[in-house]
Amino acid sequence: MNGRGFRQHLYYAALWLVALFFFAPVAWIVLSSFKTREQILAVPPKLIFVPTLANYTDLLSRQGLLLQVFNSIFLSVVAVCVAVVVSFLAAFCFSRFKPKGTDFLMFLLLSIRMLPGPAVILPVYLMYAGFGWKDNHFWLVMFYAMFSIPFSVWILKGFLDGVSVRFDETGLVNGGSWFHVIFRVVMPQVKPGLIAAFIFNMIFVWNEFLFNFIIGGVSTQNIPYALAVGTYSDGGVNWTFIASMTTIYVIPPILFIYFFQKYLLVGMTFGTVRGEV
Amino acid sequence: MAEINIDGVTKRFGTFTAVQDMDIRFADGEVACLLGPSGCGKTTLMRMIAGLEHPTSGRILFGDRDVTALPTHARNVGMVFQYPVMYPTLSVAENIALPLKQDRSLSAAERDLRVAEMLDVLDMREHGGSFIDELDSGNRQKVAVGRAIARRSDIVLFDEPTTNVEVNAKLQLIRAIKTVIQRTRQTIVYVTHDQTEAMTLADRIALMYGGKIIQYDRPDVLYNQPLTEFGGWFLGNPGMNFVPATVANGQISAPILAEPLPAPANLPSQGAIKIGIRPEWIAMHDTPQPGSVEGTLADQTVGIAGRYLTRVSFGDVDVKVKTDGRPPAPIGGRVHLVPRRGRITLYADGNRLA
Numbered sequence: 251m252n253g254r255g256f257r258q259h260l261y262y263a264a265l266w267l268v269a270l271f272f273f274a275p276v277a278w279i280v281l282s283s284f285k286t287r288e289q290i291l292a293v294p295p296k297l298i299f300v301p302t303l304a305n306y307t308d309l310l311s312r313q314g315l316l317l318q319v320f321n322s323i324f325l326s327v328v329a330v331c332v333a334v335v336v337s338f339l340a341a342f343c344f345s346r347f348k349p350k351g352t353d354f355l356m357f358l359l360l361s362i363r364m365l366p367g368p369a370v371i372l373p374v375y376l377m378y379a380g381f382g383w384k385d386n387h388f389w390l391v392m393f394y395a396m397f398s399i400p401f402s403v404w405i406l407k408g409f410l411d412g413v414s415v416r417f418d419e420t421g422l423v424n425g426g427s428w429f430h431v432i433f434r435v436v437m438p439q440v441k442p443g444l445i446a447a448f449i450f451n452m453i454f455v456w457n458e459f460l461f462n463f464i465i466g467g468v469s470t471q472n473i474p475y476a477l478a479v480g481t482y483s484d485g486g487v488n489w490t491f492i493a494s495m496t497t498i499y500v501i502p503p504i505l506f507i508y509f510f511q512k513y514l515l516v517g518m519t520f521g522t523v524r525g526e527v
Numbered sequence: 528m529a530e531i532n533i534d535g536v537t538k539r540f541g542t543f544t545a546v547q548d549m550d551i552r553f554a555d556g557e558v559a560c561l562l563g564p565s566g567c568g569k570t571t572l573m574r575m576i577a578g579l580e581h582p583t584s585g586r587i588l589f590g591d592r593d594v595t596a597l598p599t600h601a602r603n604v605g606m607v608f609q610y611p612v613m614y615p616t617l618s619v620a621e622n623i624a625l626p627l628k629q630d631r632s633l634s635a636a637e638r639d640l641r642v643a644e645m646l647d648v649l650d651m652r653e654h655g656g657s658f659i660d661e662l663d664s665g666n667r668q669k670v671a672v673g674r675a676i677a678r679r680s681d682i683v684l685f686d687e688p689t690t691n692v693e694v695n696a697k698l699q700l701i702r703a704i705k706t707v708i709q710r711t712r713q714t715i716v717y718v719t720h721d722q723t724e725a726m727t728l729a730d731r732i733a734l735m736y737g738g739k740i741i742q743y744d745r746p747d748v749l750y751n752q753p754l755t756e757f758g759g760w761f762l763g764n765p766g767m768n769f770v771p772a773t774v775a776n777g778q779i780s781a782p783i784l785a786e787p788l789p790a791p792a793n794l795p796s797q798g799a800i801k802i803g804i805r806p807e808w809i810a811m812h813d814t815p816q817p818g819s820v821e822g823t824l825a826d827q828t829v830g831i832a833g834r835y836l837t838r839v840s841f842g843d844v845d846v847k848v849k850t851d852g853r854p855p856a857p858i859g860g861r862v863h864l865v866p867r868r869g870r871i872t873l874y875a876d877g878n879r880l881a
Contacts, residue, residue, distance in 0.1 A: 285880065388680070414612075416608055416610055416612045417612060419579055419606075420606070420612040422578075422579070422597055422598075422600050423577050423579070423604060423605065423606035423675075424605055424606070424675060424678060425605075425629045425630075425680065426600055426629060427600050428600075429623075430600075435614060435625075438614070438616035441616075456555060504688050
């Protein structure tokens, strides 16, 4: 056994420890969803127990559960699709046609993204209330899309800048329209960027509670809304509900990140890893 | 009909004039090379034909069709760029097929046929399924050539396609381009600063300098009878000799002429001119010959195929001479030169007189 091998093992042990530490709460909540209320609150915590599906059957019998799950999926998928399409075209324009004030507009876009939600919640609420847009799927999608666009434009502009203009020119000269150039020639080359933008925004909308609670309503309630409202609905803290609902809630993001992790890494470099032509 | 007619075209970028009031016709089905040093406006002219730049003034016509205001994709031209542009997400065959998909009149079978045919011509059949990472720059550029040609547009433009290709792949690429253009009846405009390439490929060469076309002629005419000193100097390796000469009483005399030449009628009766003669049109001997002049061998270098490039000095005038074998005298020795009479051309103020 040499020193380097030992160090390597130590290194991995430390990584495992950190990973487990951060994963512990997730594991706790997932395990708890298979326990009874007494088992959840038992001190010391019960590690060996007979799993029960009672929490899930309870959950399924709750009113509005399907609506909440549907809303969560619908709002995030539709809003992010709208955002990615708009952002891609906007980023293409910024990258290729460089309209006057591009740099300033890009700065403005990023600063919108930096703005904390609670800072704008009041004006947004007044606007939505005034126009009668509250509790409406379409307008909530529009809001989420608007909130997702700045960041997506930033990611995608980085990727598009990495695709040489020579591809555009080649496409145009070989008889293609701009439509052809944008969607057949350039878009396939920024697919990692599109996927990265999609995932980042998906996670944002999926986790979004504040705006759903304030400018949404009964018909647009999503899972975070359900968690917040359902936790205290029967007096005390409803631990079995929290555990089972959260477990369902975290499955989609975990699957998503598992399957698309390489694109997330690409996205975090903002497309700065570029191919050359 | 795909004759290209450049009608009084000027292109300025800010204060810089890239192309100046140009008039030229590239005939239907011909291969025209735009040849000239960097910055002479040849790429700008080509980009204007493609529609990637728009002329500041003047018109561009394809046959009778005025295309000056048409966008690029409506012009029906193909183009190969300086950099090998191959779509990285598509295979070689898909790259060639992509522009064909624009043409809705083309059936899928016909499209596949054209792609297969193009891969054959380019000698890339076994690469049809390859992706960009598996190809060298020469083969990538071949893909670009195939993609531009397979559409069978009326006009195909090449913008220095061999510049960014490795030396080894370059010859192969030029051969492929030559094969491809010999098979098509497309009008081809080929930009290059490499005269060998231009000589190999062109039906006619347009020699450009400073945003203007100096001469537009067949390669042999351009080489043998350049209209300007610049043309003589730019073509050939090394370029033409320009030996100072004087005209007096209808006679031309110069250090490399054993006896004065009768001056053609259009020459000024008095004054200084230059004699143009290419290094390979001067014979070198170790003994005096009829019509020879004596000079000192000042320098020699070995060239291709056993040819020597030498410099022979006549006092303050140096003349470049190419010899087939080793020069007959050592450096510093005396040699006797005989210029071929019929090859002599005369210049004044940079332009040819006779």
